[in-house]
Amino acid sequence: MLTIFDIKRFALHDGPGLRTTVFFKGCPLRCLWCHNPESYEMEPESHNLVRLLDGKEITMTRKYGSLIKEEDLMVEILQDKLFFEESSGGVTFSGGEPLMQYKQLISMLKLSGKNNIHRAVDTSGYASEKLISEVAGHTDLFLYDLKTMDPEMHKRSTGVDNSQILKNADVLLDMGKEVIFRIPIIPGINDSEKELDAYLRFFEKRIEKFKEVHILPYHKIGSDKYSRLNLEYPLGPIAEPKQEHIELIKQKFSISGIEVSIGG
Numbered sequence: 464m465l466t467i468f469d470i471k472r473f474a475l476h477d478g479p480g481l482r483t484t485v486f487f488k489g490c491p492l493r494c495l496w497c498h499n500p501e502s503y504e505m506e507p508e509s510h511n512l513v514r515l516l517d518g519k520e521i522t523m524t525r526k527y528g529s530l531i532k533e534e535d536l537m538v539e540i541l542q543d544k545l546f547f548e549e550s551s552g553g554v555t556f557s558g559g560e561p562l563m564q565y566k567q568l569i570s571m572l573k574l575s576g577k578n579n580i581h582r583a584v585d586t587s588g589y590a591s592e593k594l595i596s597e598v599a600g601h602t603d604l605f606l607y608d609l610k611t612m613d614p615e616m617h618k619r620s621t622g623v624d625n626s627q628i629l630k631n632a633d634v635l636l637d638m639g640k641e642v643i644f645r646i647p648i649i650p651g652i653n654d655s656e657k658e659l660d661a662y663l664r665f666f667e668k669r670i671e672k673f674k675e676v677h678i679l680p681y682h683k684i685g686s687d688k689y690s691r692l693n694l695e696y697p698l699g700p701i702a703e704p705k706q707e708h709i710e711l712i713k714q715k716f717s718i719s720g721i722e723v724s725i726g727g
């Protein structure tokens with residue numbers, strides 16, 4: 464049994480081809496810019512939402528997350544198999560942080576493998592080396608977030624240290640795993656020249672071993688979820704990055720021979 468909070472079908476940005484993305488509930492990080500605060504806790508939860516209808520306040524209860532058996536989730540995923548075959552797509556396990564429910568994640572990866580479905584795992588990489596290696600044994604592609612290279616900023620903006628995350632990236636690359644690094648560009652957090660240089664040094668040392676870098680510009684969509692959950696949006700009001708700046712970042716990485724795309 465595992466806890467998920469969403470299933471997105473026909474996703475175009477979570478790996479190659481058309482994907483079915485399964486969002487696992489539970490995350491050990493608390494990124495200031497997170498768009499999925501409903502994913503933090505592993506247990507299903509309910510929140511009361513107050514809305515105005517014809518001038519009257521009405522309270523609705525919204526449930527976030529549900530428990531599902533692995534075999535039932537596989538039935539859901541298999542409904543899209545034809546689309547996977549037509550588009551060279553597959554399933555992506557995302558979150559939250561799918562490694563939080565790693566036993567269930569491995570079961571899903573094994574079941575998907577038995578059904579000849581391409582398997583991607585979208586992760587922050589925050590786990591033990593042993594755990595991520597075990598998951599890697601059943602995964603075709605990792606979408607691996609590098610949220611900031613600066614250890615102090617990482618701790619301040621996500622709540623956790625990035626040393627294990629960087630080590631685990633090398634564990635996957637040394638295993639010969641296919642890895643796409645994803646960088647959410649968050650103004651004031653990881654878009655300074657110093658920070659971009661640190662990313663570049665990291666990529667240049669490993670250029671033969673990974674596939675691509677995806678730049679994901681910060682956007683405000685999702686910040687209103689916080690008020691619905693009676694939470695304060697931790698990042699506060701910041702502007703979205705300018706397109707020219709994103710293009711410059713892309714150019715900076717591309718010049719070094721790194722394959723870069725904007726978006727997923």
Ligand code: SF4
Nearest residue numbers: 490492493494497559
């Ligand atoms: S790792 Fe992802 S789900 Fe977890 S807090 Fe950060 S942005 Fe949110």
